Amino acid sequence: MKRRTFILAGLGATGALMLGVGLLPPRQRLRGRRGLPTEGGQVALNGWVKVAPDGTVTIIVPKAEMGQGVLTAAAMILAEELEVDWTSVRVEDAPVDPIYNNLAVMVDGLPFHPDDTGRIKRTARWLTTKWMREFGFMVTGGSSSMTDLWGPMGDAGAMAREAFRAAAAAQWQVPAETCRVEGGAVRLNERRLGFGQLVGSVLEHLPKTWTRKDVSEYTIIGRPRARLDAASKADGTAVFGLDAAPADARYAAVALPPTLGATVAGYDAAAARALPGVRAVVPLAGGRFGHLPGVAIVADTWWHATRALDALAVQWTPGAGAAFSSVSAAADLEARATRGDGFEFLKHGDLVAPFKRAAFSVEAFYGVPYLAHAAMEPVNCTVRVAPDGVDVWVGTQVPGVAVKAVAEVVGVEQEAVRLHQRLVGGAFGRRLIVDFVAMAAEIAKQVPGTAVQLLWSREQDMRHGVFRPMVRAKLIAALDGDGKLLALHSASAGQAMLKGWGRFLGDPMLANIPDKTTVEGLTDQPYAIPALRVIHDAVDLPVPVASWRSVGHSYTAFLLESFLDECAAVKQLDPVQYRLGLLADHPRAKAVLQLVADKAGWGTPLAPPAGGGRVGRGVALHWSYQAYVAQVIEVEVSPANALRVRRVVVAVDCGLVINPDGVRQQVESGVLYGLSAALHGEITFEGGAAVQGNFHDYPAVRFAASPVIETHLVLPGDAPPGGVGEVAVPGVAPAIANALFAAGAGRVRTLPIRLAPPEATT
Amino acid sequence: MITIQLNGEARTLDVPPEMPLLWAIRQVAHLHGTKFGCGISVCGACTVHVDGVPTRACVTPVSAVEGKAVTTIEGLADPVAAAVQTAWTALSVAQCGYCQSGQVMAATALLRANAAPSDADIDAAMDGNLCRCGAYPRIRAAIHDAARRLAGGAAPDAEAPAAAPAALGPSGPASGSARSATR
Numbered sequence: 001m002k003r004r005t006f007i008l009a010g011l012g013a014t015g016a017l018m019l020g021v022g023l024l025p026p027r028q029r030l031r032g033r034r035g036l037p038t039e040g041g042q043v044a045l046n047g048w049v050k051v052a053p054d055g056t057v058t059i060i061v062p063k064a065e066m067g068q069g070v071l072t073a074a075a076m077i078l079a080e081e082l083e084v085d086w087t088s089v090r091v092e093d094a095p096v097d098p099i100y101n102n103l104a105v106m107v108d109g110l111p112f113h114p115d116d117t118g119r120i121k122r123t124a125r126w127l128t129t130k131w132m133r134e135f136g137f138m139v140t141g142g143s144s145s146m147t148d149l150w151g152p153m154g155d156a157g158a159m160a161r162e163a164f165r166a167a168a169a170a171q172w173q174v175p176a177e178t179c180r181v182e183g184g185a186v187r188l189n190e191r192r193l194g195f196g197q198l199v200g201s202v203l204e205h206l207p208k209t210w211t212r213k214d215v216s217e218y219t220i221i222g223r224p225r226a227r228l229d230a231a232s233k234a235d236g237t238a239v240f241g242l243d244a245a246p247a248d249a250r251y252a253a254v255a256l257p258p259t260l261g262a263t264v265a266g267y268d269a270a271a272a273r274a275l276p277g278v279r280a281v282v283p284l285a286g287g288r289f290g291h292l293p294g295v296a297i298v299a300d301t302w303w304h305a306t307r308a309l310d311a312l313a314v315q316w317t318p319g320a321g322a323a324f325s326s327v328s329a330a331a332d333l334e335a336r337a338t339r340g341d342g343f344e345f346l347k348h349g350d351l352v353a354p355f356k357r358a359a360f361s362v363e364a365f366y367g368v369p370y371l372a373h374a375a376m377e378p379v380n381c382t383v384r385v386a387p388d389g390v391d392v393w394v395g396t397q398v399p400g401v402a403v404k405a406v407a408e409v410v411g412v413e414q415e416a417v418r419l420h421q422r423l424v425g426g427a428f429g430r431r432l433i434v435d436f437v438a439m440a441a442e443i444a445k446q447v448p449g450t451a452v453q454l455l456w457s458r459e460q461d462m463r464h465g466v467f468r469p470m471v472r473a474k475l476i477a478a479l480d481g482d483g484k485l486l487a488l489h490s491a492s493a494g495q496a497m498l499k500g501w502g503r504f505l506g507d508p509m510l511a512n513i514p515d516k517t518t519v520e521g522l523t524d525q526p527y528a529i530p531a532l533r534v535i536h537d538a539v540d541l542p543v544p545v546a547s548w549r550s551v552g553h554s555y556t557a558f559l560l561e562s563f564l565d566e567c568a569a570v571k572q573l574d575p576v577q578y579r580l581g582l583l584a585d586h587p588r589a590k591a592v593l594q595l596v597a598d599k600a601g602w603g604t605p606l607a608p609p610a611g612g613g614r615v616g617r618g619v620a621l622h623w624s625y626q627a628y629v630a631q632v633i634e635v636e637v638s639p640a641n642a643l644r645v646r647r648v649v650v651a652v653d654c655g656l657v658i659n660p661d662g663v664r665q666q667v668e669s670g671v672l673y674g675l676s677a678a679l680h681g682e683i684t685f686e687g688g689a690a691v692q693g694n695f696h697d698y699p700a701v702r703f704a705a706s707p708v709i710e711t712h713l714v715l716p717g718d719a720p721p722g723g724v725g726e727v728a729v730p731g732v733a734p735a736i737a738n739a740l741f742a743a744g745a746g747r748v749r750t751l752p753i754r755l756a757p758p759e760a761t762t
Numbered sequence: 763m764i765t766i767q768l769n770g771e772a773r774t775l776d777v778p779p780e781m782p783l784l785w786a787i788r789q790v791a792h793l794h795g796t797k798f799g800c801g802i803s804v805c806g807a808c809t810v811h812v813d814g815v816p817t818r819a820c821v822t823p824v825s826a827v828e829g830k831a832v833t834t835i836e837g838l839a840d841p842v843a844a845a846v847q848t849a850w851t852a853l854s855v856a857q858c859g860y861c862q863s864g865q866v867m868a869a870t871a872l873l874r875a876n877a878a879p880s881d882a883d884i885d886a887a888m889d890g891n892l893c894r895c896g897a898y899p900r901i902r903a904a905i906h907d908a909a910r911r912l913a914g915g916a917a918p919d920a921e922a923p924a925a926a927p928a929a930l931g932p933s934g935p936a937s938g939s940a941r942s943a944t945r
């Protein structure tokens with residue numbers, strides 16, 4: 001009760017901040033504080049679209065393209081309303097401006113059940129929305145882009161369309177309603193004026209009101225579109241952060257703390273400086289953006305810099321985390337989960353009586369490891385500090401925070417920082433943290449006038465990342481004589497990701513509110529469980545943690561979906577039917593589950609593996625980021641107990657589908673990312689250091705192990721667009737675990753999945 | 763000073779002989795299409811062709827390619843590479859795209875050696891090229907597609923990358939679903 005009050009008090013404080021802001025008019029995200037930069041006779045109709053005299057339409061996308069296809073999908077939203085010829089569309093990165101701040105991601109972060117539409121929740125949402133707009137930041141994450149952009153980008157397109165219609169009508173001296181807009185032109189009978197021909201007058205005709213198209217009129221949204229960035233990524237011309245360094249740049253390699261919390265005691269700068277190609281050796285103090293202390297070498301190439309690191313012979317003073325071991329930490333988490341310490345996020349129904357009268361009770365312990373993001377592009381950032389300002393070339397999920405970090409580290413106003421957003425070679429949450437941006441700024445500041453590119457080695461990227469927390473959880477259920485679920489209790493322990501965020505953003509509010517992401521996926525699922533209690537003990541440990549693709553869902557789905565199977569198994573009930581029985585009030589959830597069962601041939605016999613062994617099919621259903629995803633996975637277990645995942649069938653209801661091909665691609669992506677984690681992903685710590693360092697000891701799924709993936713999209717009528725970038729990840733591990741159980745290979749409760757050798761199971 | 767044939771041009775680079783080819787290409791010759799992923803020959807992001815053979819530039823010293831023909835993604839210019847890149851674009855293979863230079867180099871080398879690779883051939887040739895975004899199903903489909911293009915067969919329309927039914931979308935049947943299977 002006390003804690004709940006605290007959450008609201010926190011938002012109340014936000015509300016107090018709001019008083020000075022006043023109510024801004026609706027549709028306030030259309031125009032930025034500064035106008036968009038234009039060139040070659042372009043006109044900017046609002047903060048989202050520019051049109052050139054040749055008819056080229058440039059759409060502004062304030063999201064980092066990190067693989068999820070956001071440039072294409074976001075452009076489709078605006079192009080649909082604008083009635084533009086798709087071949088004339090270009091995309092451009094947004095400047096940093098409050099209109100591009102991401103509201104959806106914060107609103108989604110509030111600790112409420114998605115079914116809760118009560119007054120308090122609405123008020124909190126409204127306050128958070130307003131707070132974010134004024135004080136928040138541009139962020140690509142939380143699978144929130146479509147939800148976030150649907151409003152402003154659709155409105156921006158509709159507004160521009162009406163402006164062109166009015167401009168043409170004025171030229172023809174006819175009422176605007178008589179003119180049609182299509183294919184990038186305004187038409188009236190045989191007459192036609194292309195958008196490009198109207199750029200001279202269109203700004204005099206900006207409308208005050210406009211209406212959005214009806215879904216039945218869509219010609220772009222809902223049709224598969226090839227990615228706008230496909231060709232440049234096939235011919236190598238796409239420019240990533242690593243490719244952004246100017247030709248006269250120097251390259252920096254760094255010595256980083258060998259153990260958690262270590263600091264520099266001394267080093268031999270002269271020895272390193274004497275080596276060929278070395279230009280400078282600079283100390284790194286580190287600081288509040290999570291940037292580590294260390295020593296940087298700036299050289300003619302990154303290879304020269306790396307080679308000189310040895311000569312530095314850095315001595316380190318060990319810090320508080322020097323002895324950290326993930327094995328002993330896991331034991332502590334397990335003890336905490338057993339005791340049931342922690343914050344109560346959800347409690348409803350009677351949790352005492354059912355356990356007294358239960359015919360059966362089920363109890364299970366689950367464990368998941370630390371995970372690294374391991375994106376293909378190691379973190380890097382290029383910075384030049386010059387008298388006329390600071391240039392930053394980087395691929396980041398949070399450009400506003402990156403600007404703030406650089407300004408603070410260099411000691412200039414934020415206005416003096418020019419951030420050049422570049423493509424991101426995979427992020428999965430890692431690029432929400434700006435530690436490496438701040439570090440690059442700290443180096444460049446000490447080599448003024450020179451563009452310096454900081455690059456971490458793969459080993460540094462993997463060992464000095466921000467990790468998905470390790471978690472231990474105990475789940476208990478009470479069942480009646482028919483195996484029906486009466487009550488469920490989940491107690492987990494692990495680090496809180498929001499706390500990690502607070503640490504990197506320097507925001508005490510984030511560090512102190514209960515972090516709902518630790519239990520998301522347990523508290524917010526569509527199942528009607530008569531009594532449910534969910535607690536989590538947020539433990540402080542020296543390992544830096546933050547968001548990892550699908551955040552809390554990345555492990556809660558494994559707990560809950562495995563456990564439901566365990567409950568069903570007590571009376572040998574069918575796992576699909578068991579779940580359907582809990583979904584009476586959730587037709588969308590029911591529909592995806594039925595669809596996936598159908599398409600997967602649930603209940604039909606499975607072909608045995610070619611080389612002998614066992615075979616099984618498992619199911620998982622999970623709601624995250626406004627999307628329902630159900631998966632059925634088929635596994636084979638060889639006589640030597642080797643696991644092969646051979647087929648993954650996925651059904652998705654993510655609301656209105658913008659680019660069906662993009663959704664499919666993200667499903668494929670999420671499944672394979674989830675599969676790598678389920679089969680291989682584990683970072684362990686010994687003596688204060690991460691053990692795994694590269695793709696040989698932190699492997700990912702490769703070609704030969706890549707299963708058949710079948711994606712089925714449910715097409716609902718009117719749900720607004722939800723997320724897709726993360727939603728296919730959570731269900732993979734539990735569906736495999738459930739398939740293994742069905743195959744008679746035992747119950748897997750710990751990730752990554754490691755089957756015991758054959759002797760041990762007999 | 764070491765002279766290599768870089769994309770058909772003799773280039774004399776002032777680098778130590780033991781410098782890995784990757785850094786000579788990226789930071790001395792300033793060609794950025796070849797990527798750094800692991801540095802220890804386990805990811806394939808740095809794949810280039812040395813005398814036509816796919817090679818990991820991150821572990822190949824410049825001295826080892828002296829006088830040899832080094833081709834990077836920028837230098838690909840033959841019908842096989844063109845078919846690969848067309849298929850890659852038509853099927854929207856890339857996600858983040860960071861691994862894709864290496865994937866395209868590996869796939870081009872495969873198709874030059876084997877005009878109609880089987881799934882098993884693809885597994886064997888491509889298994890060293892990691893993709894953390896999970897583009898494998900589309901890479902496989904695109905290699906088959908490129909093989910068909912080179913054989914003069916029909917290729918799918920670039921505007922319908924996943925061959926989705928036209929009924930797909932919000933105006934489609936409310937209870938309908940669209941299917942795509944990829945391996």
Ligand code: FES
Binds near residue numbers: 797802803819
């Ligand atoms: S960078 Fe060369 S194989 Fe990974």
Ligand code: FES
Binds near residue numbers: 376860862
């Ligand atoms: S497309 Fe991102 S790593 Fe392959």
